[in-house]
Amino acid sequence: MDAPDYTLGIEEEYLLVNAETCALVDVPDALMHDCSRALGDQVSPEFLACQIEVGTGVCANIAEARADLGHLRRTIAACAAEYGMAPLAVSCHPFADWQSRKHTEKPRYNDLARDLGGVVRRMLICGTHVHVGLPDDDLRMDIMRQFSYFLPHLLALSTSSPFWGGQDTGLNSYRLSVFDNLPRTGLPPEFTAYAEYRRSVDMLIDAGLIEDSSKIWWDIRPSARFPTIESRICDVMPIMEHTLTIAAMVQSITRMLVELRRRNQRWRIYDRFLIAENRWRAQRYGPREGLLDIGRGALVPMGELVAELIELLDADAMALGCLNELRGAQDIVAQGTSSERQRAVYARAVEDGADASEALRAVVHALMSEFTQGLD
Secondary structure, three states: OOOOOEEEEEEEEEEEEEEEOEEOOOOOOOHHHHHHHHHHHHEEOOOOOOEEEEOOEEEEEEEHHHHHHHHHHHHHHHHHHHHEEEOOOOOOOOOOOOHOOOOOOOHHHHHHHHHHHHHHHOOHHHHHHHHEEOOHHHHHHHHHHHHHHHHHHHHHHOOOOOOEOOOEEOOOOHHHHHHHHOOEEEOOOOOHHHHHHHHHHHHHHHHHOOOHHHEEEEEEEHHHHOEEEOOOEEEOOOOHHHHHHHHHHHHHHHHHHHHHOOOOOOOOOOHHHHHHHHHHHHHOOOOOOOOEEEOEEHHHOOHHHHHHHHHHHHHHHHHOOOOOHHHHHHHHHOOHHHHHHHHHHHHHHHOOOHHHHHHHHHHHHHHHHHHHOOOO
C-alpha cells in the first residue's frame, strides 16, 4: 500500500445577520456576486438563503489550511460589512425563527425542498466538514469504519448550538437533533469494502431515490466529489483556531489508523450502539460530562480522554506538522466550547439587567467578534 499524502480540505457554513439588529438576513445577489468575484468557486450559496458556504482548496498541511481558511473568513467578513451584515460561524442562530426562512432558488435545493418536505425547512443549521485525502477506495472504507469510534470526541469539542428559537435547549449541539431528522444521516453503516458500499448506494440511484451519493449525509462518508474521507459530525466553530484543532485531529486520527493497517493492525470495531451512546452524550453535554471509554467500560472525563488522544496521535501529528494545533484540544476543554461561552455571555447579560431578547443579541454580538478572532 502506497502511503497517502493526507491532504486537507475544510468546508464551513455561515449564517448572515444584520450587524445592528443581529437578526438573520438573506444573502443579497450583489453580496454573493462580490464574494464569488473575490473567491471564485471557493464560496457558494447554501440551502437556506441566509446561509453561505466556503471551502479551502486542497491543502498540503495545516499551515496551508490556516492561510486559506483565514483568507476566506476575512473576505466574507469584509464583503458582508459593505452591506451592513456580518457572518456567524455558529451552528444555530440563538433566536431566529426557522419557519420564516426561505430556501435558495436553485434546482438542487428546489429538489431537496420537494423531496424532504417539512423536515428540510427546519435546516437552519451550519456545520464543519473536514476532508483528508485517501485515494484508495477500499482504504477509505476501512478507515471510515474504524474512525467512527472517534466521532463523538470531535463533536464534543466542537459544540456551538445551545439555543434554538430563543430558548436554551439544554443541549450543546442542538444542530444534530435537527439534522438527524433527515434520511441517510447519523453513524455510517459498517461496510467492509468499497464494492459493498457502492452496491447499496447504486441501488438507491438506480431506483431513482437519489441522484448521487452527495445525498448521503452520514457523520463520516467517502466524499462524493473528491478522493477523501469526509468528517461531517462537527458543529461549525466561531473561532478559527478551534476549527484548525478539529482538522488536525481528523488528519492525525486518519494517519494513525492507516499506519496501524500498514503494520497489519487495526482499531477495534466497537458496537455502534455504544458509539451512538457517546454521540448522544457529546450532543447533550459537550465535553463536560465525559464519554464512555468503551475499552475500559467506564465513563471518563473529557480532559483525560483528550490527553490520552494527544499522546496516541503525537507521532502522527508531528509527521503531519500539526502537533500545536492538535494540542489545542486541551485549550478547548479548559476554556470551554462555543456553547459554553454563549451561555456565559447570556448569563452575564441577564445579571447586568438585560431581558431575554437583549441577552440573546449580546450572544450574537460575541459570535460576530469571534468570527475574525486571530485573523489579523
